[in-house]
Amino acid sequence: MLKALKKINFILNKKKEVYLIDSDENMDFLIDSLINENLIGLDTEFNWRKTYYPELSLLQISTESKILLIDCLKCKKLDFLKVVLESKEKLIILHSSRSDATVLSTNLKIELKNSFDIQIAEKYISGGDIKNYGSIVIDYFGYKLAKSETNSNWLKRPLTDKQLEYAADDVNFLIPIYKKQLKKLKKINKKKEVLKVSQKEVKLGNQKLHVSRVKKLKKATKDEKAIFLWREKQASIKNLPPSFIFENKSLKEITKAARNKKDQLSRITKLFKDDSSANDFFKFIK
Numbered sequence: 001m002l003k004a005l006k007k008i009n010f011i012l013n014k015k016k017e018v019y020l021i022d023s024d025e026n027m028d029f030l031i032d033s034l035i036n037e038n039l040i041g042l043d044t045e046f047n048w049r050k051t052y053y054p055e056l057s058l059l060q061i062s063t064e065s066k067i068l069l070i071d072c073l074k075c076k077k078l079d080f081l082k083v084v085l086e087s088k089e090k091l092i093i094l095h096s097s098r099s100d101a102t103v104l105s106t107n108l109k110i111e112l113k114n115s116f117d118i119q120i121a122e123k124y125i126s127g128g129d130i131k132n133y134g135s136i137v138i139d140y141f142g143y144k145l146a147k148s149e150t151n152s153n154w155l156k157r158p159l160t161d162k163q164l165e166y167a168a169d170d171v172n173f174l175i176p177i178y179k180k181q182l183k184k185l186k187k188i189n190k191k192k193e194v195l196k197v198s199q200k201e202v203k204l205g206n207q208k209l210h211v212s213r214v215k216k217l218k219k220a221t222k223d224e225k226a227i228f229l230w231r232e233k234q235a236s237i238k239n240l241p242p243s244f245i246f247e248n249k250s251l252k253e254i255t256k257a258a259r260n261k262k263d264q265l266s267r268i269t270k271l272f273k274d275d276s277s278a279n280d281f282f283k284f285i286k
Contacts, residue, residue: 019068024077026075031080033066033068034068035084040084040092041171042174044104045060051239052209054106054107058167059081060171092114097201101203106209114199116195116198117197119132121181150166213242
């Protein structure tokens, strides 16, 4: 039997039907709502404080007529979203797309193929600094978004009405902003360039986390990079932030001690956050 959908009545600036989908029994409704849509707004709410991988809590999707808030802690049968969101026939509209792409790829194995980043578009249009979502909404609609739930606990259940309203607002304006930006981009002949740069950002978000991180070690030695990647692997296995293995500032000292076999390696044990990680490291350098 189909579980009753939770239709939520929010006072949104752009009136749309808002649904909370918190059961696998509602997947047919979700599929029907997306299968024929060519424009899809997308945002994610997640926690990324004490884990290697971001923990997806809520996936917000907007269409021309609906906002769908998908509780990813309760809904497990989301495989069909890969087909929908990876379709080249659908344009996925986001703001600051790289982080959302990382969350989607690590949690749902989804890699967006056709994306439009309103933050990137706005930079081409205004020629100014990178703007946050709230600023762009104000510029186009004169509506100030509430940001009180930005740092709330998205893994706690049940989600509060304020959290749900905040989440709905975060996708409510994506498609309307895209339509307004598209007209401006066509006038300055920058549409194709924005689409290209948007997809580049998504691809960076789709990379394995260690790939993007090791690229930042531009002045690191070969040994430092090897130990850095070892730490990444250990952190991913344990699903802990790399800094929970050892701090970045300790990388050079640990590398130096590992390189000099005459050094007593036990002296660097204190640089690790636990004995287990230190022991694994000693095995790695033998």
